[in-house]
Amino acid sequence: MTEAGAAGAEAAGPGWASVAIANPYGSIKMRVTEQGIPVAVKVDAAELHRDPTQLAAEMLRLCQRAAARAGLAKRKQLEEAGMSAAGLAHTGLPTEADVARQEIVEEQDYDTEPQSWLRTV
Structure with missing residues (x-):
């Protein structure tokens, strides 16, 4: 993450856990809280x-996926x-089956193919 991203992670609060996640191509990288709130x-540039x-929908999906994985870890x-x-059961935290099911549905419902295979180097 950039310096601003690192500062954002610190701004999430002392002792707050955060989860790093990226899209399959590594062109969008995020750090989110356990609740799925992005902090970095x-x-x-190609994604812009x-x-x-x-783009916003993909970022939201990444936040949701990270939150689910963080909940499973908790x-x-x-x-x-x-x-x-x-x-x-009373915590409401997801099970492995819940997370797997969510990720499968996400892959089927959303077009995650890149707009172009060309990347800037």
Whole structure:
């Protein structure tokens, strides 16, 4: 991340966990909180030529995916700490099946192919 991105991650708050995520091509990289709130964003210049609505939708999907993965990690952490299955169910944190299902649906519902295979070097 850039210096501004690092400052944004610090601005998320002391002790807040953040998750790094990128699109499959690495042209959009983000750091988001466990709730999916972006605190640092890096977008390649080529991505800025896309339709803004599509770019925003992809960034939102990345935030949602990162939040789901962070929730799963938190669930595993609580499970390892000895929380009961009933307690875990009440947290509302996603299971591995929930995250996998969300990612499969996302891949089927959204066109994630690049606009062009050409990249600036």
